[in-house]
Amino acid sequence: MTKRIYFFGGGQADGDGTQKALLGGKGAGLHEMTRLGIPVPPGFTITSEVCTEFFASGEKMPEGLLAEARASVERIGELVGVRFGNVEAPLLVSVRSGARASMPGMMDTILNLGLNDAIVEGLSARMQNPRFALDAYRRFIVTYADVVLEIERKRFDEALEIARRKAAVTLGVDAARMTTAELQRKLPDSMLDVETLRSLVKEQRRIVAEVTGKPFPEDPWAQLEGAIMAVFRSWNNARAKTYRKMHDIPESWGTACNVQAMVFGNLGDDSGTGVCFTRDPSTGEKRFFGEWLPNAQGEDVVAGVRTPHPIARGGGDDEKSLEVRMPEAYTELVRVQDRLEKHFRDMQDMEFTVQAGKLYLLQTRNGKRTGRAGVRIAVEMVREGLITQREAVLRVDPQSIEQLLHPTIDAKAPKKLLARGLPASPGAASGQIVFHADEAERKAAQGLPVILVRAETSPEDIHGMKAANGILTARGGMTSHAAVVARGMGKCCVAGCSAVAISYETATMTVTIYDEAGRPTDTVSVRGGDVITLDGATGSVYLGAVPTAPAALSAEFEELMKWADEKRRLKVLANADTGADARTARSFGAEGIGLCRTEHMFFDDKRIAAVREMILSADVEARKRALAKLLPFQREDFVSIFHEMAGLPVTIRLLDPPLHEFLPHERKQIEDLAATMRVRPSDLTRKVEELHEFNPMLGHRGCRLAVTFPEIYEMQARAIFEAACEVAAGSSAPKLEIMIPLAMTRRELAMTKKSLERVAAEVFAEKGRKVDYLFGTMIELPRAALRAAELAEEAEFFSFGTNDLTQTTLGISRDDAGKFLGAYVESAILPKDPFTSLDVEGVGELVATACERGKKTRPNIELGVCGEHGGDPASIRFFERVKLDYVSCSPLRVPVARLAAAQAAITEESAGARTTD
Ligand code: PEP
Numbered sequence: 018m019t020k021r022i023y024f025f026g027g028g029q030a031d032g033d034g035t036q037k038a039l040l041g042g043k044g045a046g047l048h049e050m051t052r053l054g055i056p057v058p059p060g061f062t063i064t065s066e067v068c069t070e071f072f073a074s075g076e077k078m079p080e081g082l083l084a085e086a087r088a089s090v091e092r093i094g095e096l097v098g099v100r101f102g103n104v105e106a107p108l109l110v111s112v113r114s115g116a117r118a119s120m121p122g123m124m125d126t127i128l129n130l131g132l133n134d135a136i137v138e139g140l141s142a143r144m145q146n147p148r149f150a151l152d153a154y155r156r157f158i159v160t161y162a163d164v165v166l167e168i169e170r171k172r173f174d175e176a177l178e179i180a181r182r183k184a185a186v187t188l189g190v191d192a193a194r195m196t197t198a199e200l201q202r203k204l205p206d207s208m209l210d211v212e213t214l215r216s217l218v219k220e221q222r223r224i225v226a227e228v229t230g231k232p233f234p235e236d237p238w239a240q241l242e243g244a245i246m247a248v249f250r251s252w253n254n255a256r257a258k259t260y261r262k263m264h265d266i267p268e269s270w271g272t273a274c275n276v277q278a279m280v281f282g283n284l285g286d287d288s289g290t291g292v293c294f295t296r297d298p299s300t301g302e303k304r305f306f307g308e309w310l311p312n313a314q315g316e317d318v319v320a321g322v323r324t325p326h327p328i329a330r331g332g333g334d335d336e337k338s339l340e341v342r343m344p345e346a347y348t349e350l351v352r353v354q355d356r357l358e359k360h361f362r363d364m365q366d367m368e369f370t371v372q373a374g375k376l377y378l379l380q381t382r383n384g385k386r387t388g389r390a391g392v393r394i395a396v397e398m399v400r401e402g403l404i405t406q407r408e409a410v411l412r413v414d415p416q417s418i419e420q421l422l423h424p425t426i427d428a429k430a431p432k433k434l435l436a437r438g439l440p441a442s443p444g445a446a447s448g449q450i451v452f453h454a455d456e457a458e459r460k461a462a463q464g465l466p467v468i469l470v471r472a473e474t475s476p477e478d479i480h481g482m483k484a485a486n487g488i489l490t491a492r493g494g495m496t497s498h499a500a501v502v503a504r505g506m507g508k509c510c511v512a513g514c515s516a517v518a519i520s521y522e523t524a525t526m527t528v529t530i531y532d533e534a535g536r537p538t539d540t541v542s543v544r545g546g547d548v549i550t551l552d553g554a555t556g557s558v559y560l561g562a563v564p565t566a567p568a569a570l571s572a573e574f575e576e577l578m579k580w581a582d583e584k585r586r587l588k589v590l591a592n593a594d595t596g597a598d599a600r601t602a603r604s605f606g607a608e609g610i611g612l613c614r615t616e617h618m619f620f621d622d623k624r625i626a627a628v629r630e631m632i633l634s635a636d637v638e639a640r641k642r643a644l645a646k647l648l649p650f651q652r653e654d655f656v657s658i659f660h661e662m663a664g665l666p667v668t669i670r671l672l673d674p675p676l677h678e679f680l681p682h683e684r685k686q687i688e689d690l691a692a693t694m695r696v697r698p699s700d701l702t703r704k705v706e707e708l709h710e711f712n713p714m715l716g717h718r719g720c721r722l723a724v725t726f727p728e729i730y731e732m733q734a735r736a737i738f739e740a741a742c743e744v745a746a747g748s749s750a751p752k753l754e755i756m757i758p759l760a761m762t763r764r765e766l767a768m769t770k771k772s773l774e775r776v777a778a779e780v781f782a783e784k785g786r787k788v789d790y791l792f793g794t795m796i797e798l799p800r801a802a803l804r805a806a807e808l809a810e811e812a813e814f815f816s817f818g819t820n821d822l823t824q825t826t827l828g829i830s831r832d833d834a835g836k837f838l839g840a841y842v843e844s845a846i847l848p849k850d851p852f853t854s855l856d857v858e859g860v861g862e863l864v865a866t867a868c869e870r871g872k873k874t875r876p877n878i879e880l881g882v883c884g885e886h887g888g889d890p891a892s893i894r895f896f897e898r899v900k901l902d903y904v905s906c907s908p909l910r911v912p913v914a915r916l917a918a919a920q921a922a923i924t925e926e927s928a929g930a931r932t933t934d
C-alpha cells in the first residue's frame with residue numbers, strides 16, 4: 018500500500034525537502050528542517066494523494082486513514098511527553114493545509130485542536146495560567162466553528178464585541194461611544210480577564226449548538242477528523258480557486274495536511290511569534306529581516322490589530338526588538354536562517370515561535386519577492402557562489418522584471434480602489450480624466466497630466482494617447498487597439514474595465530462598485546477633470562492621485578541580462594514605429610525591429626489631412642497627388658528609424674488597417690473636416706458610410722488594399738527605398754525587410770512583389786545606388802499557414818502575426834473578446850486568454866505547420882513572430898521549440914523576452930538531453 022502519512026520529529030523525518038508534490042511546500046520544508054536538526058515541533062503530513070482520493074470518493078476519508086493518524090498523534094505525544102485527549106497533560110495540535118505551490122492564506126488552518134470543557138481546566142491547572150488556556154480554547158472554538166462547521170464568523174465577532182463591552186464596564190472604561198476598532202485598541206484581547214473569557218466560551222458553545230442543533234464536538238478525535246476533512250475541502254474554496262486560476266496552478270494537485278504539536282507564543286513575556294526573511298523581500302538587500310510580536314500567536318501577526326516590532330536592532334525601536342528582548346532565541350534564529358538559506362540556496366521566508374524562551378521553526382519556504390529583489394538576490398547569490406549563472410537566469414520570473422522598467426504604485430500609500438480592468442500595459446499613472454483625444458493633447462500641452470478615458474480607442478485617438486499619462490478603456494481585451502498601442506508607447510493602460518460606463522455627452526464616467534461576491538452594491542460618478550490613478554500592472558483604477566515610485570535599472574539587472582543573452586538562441590527584436598521608440602527598444606537590448614506598423618505614422622497632425630484626401634479622392638490621379646504629399650513624411654520617418662538601427666534588421670509592414678479608420682465618425686468632426694477640405698458635409702458623410710464595414714477586421718484591409726489601390730504600397734515602397742538609399746550613403750544602412758500584411762494566397766504576394774521591384778528599380782536608378790532587401794509576408798490567416806509552401810516561393814521570410822492568426826483561427830474578434838473571454842478562462846474552457854498567451858494546441862499547430870512547409874520550399878527562410886505573444890514567456894517557450902529565428906515585442910517587453918528566451922533555451926536543452934539519455 019502506498020504510504021499515506023509521513024512522520025517527522027525527534028531529529029528524524031520520513032520525507033524530505035524534494036517531496037513538495039507529495040507533502041506540499043510546508044510539509045516538505047518541515048521534514049527537511051527536522052532532518053537538518055533544526056528545532057521543529059514534531060508532527061506528520063498526510064499526503065496530497067490522500068486529498069485527491071478524498072475528492073475522488075465524494076469527500077470520504079480513505080479507509081484506515083484515521084487509525085493511522087491516531088497512531089501518529091500518539092507518537093507525537095510520546096515525543097512531547099503529553100497525551101492527546103488527556104485531561105491532566107493534554108497535547109494540542111495544529112492542523113494546517115499546504116499545497117505543492119505556495120497559496121498564502123488561501124486555504125484553512127486550525128490551531129489549538131484537542132480542547133474541550135474538561136481539558137481546558139486541566140491545561141489551565143498544569144500551566145498555572147487559566148487566562149492562557151481559556152484564550153486558546155475560545156480561539157479554537159471560533160476557528161473550528163468557522164472552518165469545519167461552516168458557521169458565519171460574524172456571530173462570534175458579535176459575541177466577542179458584547180463580551181468586550183461588558184468587560185469595559187467592569188473596568189470603568191467609558192465604551193458607550195467607542196467604535197468597535199477603538200474599543201479593541203483600548204481593550205485588546207490580551208486584556209480580557211478570566212471571567213470574561215469563561216462566559217465568552219460558554220456563549221460561543223451556545224451559538225454552535227443553536228446553529229447546528231448539536232453540542233460542540235467534545236471528543237478530540239472527532240475534532241481531528243473534522244479538521245483534516247475541512248483542510249482537504251479548503252482546497253476547493255472560492256479564494257483558493259481564484260488564486261489557482263491567477264497563478265496557473267492545476268486543480269488536480271490537491272493539498273497535503275500537516276498535523277503538528279502546538280507550541281505557544283502567548284505563554285507570557287518570554288514567548289512570542291514572528292515571520293522573517295533571510296533577505297529583504299522588497300529590495301533584495303542581504304540583511305536578516307523580520308517582524309515579531311511578544312506574547313502572541315501566529316494569527317495575531319496576521320490579524321494586524323497589534324503592530325509587530327522589527328526582529329533586529331536598527332529597524333525602529335531597538336528596545337522592542339527580539340534581539341534585545343530575547344537575545345538567546347535571537348542568536349539561535351540568526352544561526353538557523355543562515356543555515357536554511359545555504360541549504361535551500363534561495364531566500365527563505367520563515368515562521369517561528371518562541372515558547373518560554375525556546376525557539377521553534379514552524380515553516381520555511383522560498384520567499385516571494387518583488388521583481389527588483391528577485392534580480393538582486395539571484396545575482397548576489399551567484400557572486401556568493403551559492404548558485405550558478407544558469408540557475409540565476411532560470412530563477413527570475415521574466416514577467417516580474419517588467420515592473421523594473423516602469424514607475425510603480427507606492428504600495429504603502431493610502432488608496433481608494435474604484436474598479437479593476439485588464440492589466441493591459443504596465444506602469445502607474447495619475448492625472449485628470451479627459452474623454453477626448455484632442456482635449457488630452459490640449460491639456461497635456463498646458464503641462465497637465467491627464468488620463469484618457471474612452472469606451473475603446475481607435476487610431477484617430479493616437480495623438481491623445483501619446484499626450485496622456487495613461488489610458489483607461491471600458492471595452493477591449495489584451496490585444497485591443499488601446500492595449501497594443503499603449504504597450505508600444507510604453508504607456509500605462511487599463512483596458513476592458515467593464516464596471517465603467519462612459520457618457521461623452523455629460524463628460525462623466527459612472528463606476529459600478531461590486532462586493533467581494535461580485536454583486537453590484539453602489540455606483541460612483543466621476544467627472545472629467547477629476548483625478549484618477551491607474552496601475553497597469555494589476556489593472557486597478559484608484560480615485561485621486563496615488564504616489565508612484567520611479568523605475569530604476571540596477572547593475573545587477575544588466576548583469577543578469579548579460580548572462581541571459583549568452584544563453585539564448587532566439588533573437589529579440591522590437592515592435593517600434595518611430596525613431597524614438599526604436600531608440601528605447603535599443604536601450605532595452607532589441608536587436609532590430611521586427612514590426613514597424615506604418616499606419617501609425619499616418620495619424621500625425623501634419624499628415625492626417627493628406628491621408629484623408631487620399632482616401633476620399635475620386636480617381637487614381639487625385640489619389641496619387643495626395644500620396645505624393647505623404648511621401649516626404651514617410652521617408653523622414655524611415656530615415657530616423659534606419660539611423661537608430663544601423664546594421665540591424667528593420668522589418669517594415671506596408672499599410673494594414675481598413676481605410677475608414679482614418680476618417681472621423683462623430684458629426685462635429687465630419688463637419689470640421691468637410692470645411693477644411695471644402696466639400697459638403699453630406700458628401701463626406703456619404704463617403705464615410707460607403708467605407709463602413711460590418712466586419713472591418715475581415716474586410717478591406719491588409720494587402721487587399723494594394724489589390725484595389727496599388728498606388729498606396731507603391732508610395733510606401735518609394736519612401737522606404739529612398740530613405741534606405743539616403744542612409745546607405747552614410748554607411749549606416751540597416752538590413753531592410755519589407756513585409757506584406759494579411760496575405761492569403763501566393764498571387765497576392767507575387768503581385769505586390771512585382772510592383773515593389775519596379776519601384777525599387779526606379780529609385781535605385783534615380784539614386785545611382787542599390788540597397789539589399791528581403792521581401793516577406795506576415796502569416797495571419799489559417800490559409801496562409803496551410804499554404805506556406807507556396808507562399809515561401811515568393812516570401813523570403815515569414816513573420817507570424819499571432820494577434821490576427823489567433824483571431825482568425827479561433828474566430829474570436831480581438832476587439833469584442835473582452836465581453837466573454839473572461840468567462841471562458843474563469844470556467845476553464847480556455848486555460849488562458851489566447852490573445853495574451855498563445856493557444857499552443859490550435860494556433861501553435863498552424864505556426865508549426867507553416868514553419869515546416871515554408872522550410873521545405875525555402876530551407877533558409879527567416880521565421881519570426883511579431884504578434885503580442887512575442888513578449889509572453891509561455892509563448893516564447895513554444896517559439897523556441899519550433900525554432901523560430903526571432904521574437905518581436907513592444908520595446909518595454911524586450912528584457913522580459915530576452916530572459917524568457919534564455920530560460921526557454923535552457924529548458925529545451927535539458928529536455929533534449931533527457932530524451933537522448
Ligand atoms: C498581428 O496580427 O499579430 C500583428 C502583429 O498585426 P496587428 O496587431 O497590427 O494586426
Ligand code: MG
Pocket residue numbers: 758797818820821
Ligand atoms: Mg495583424
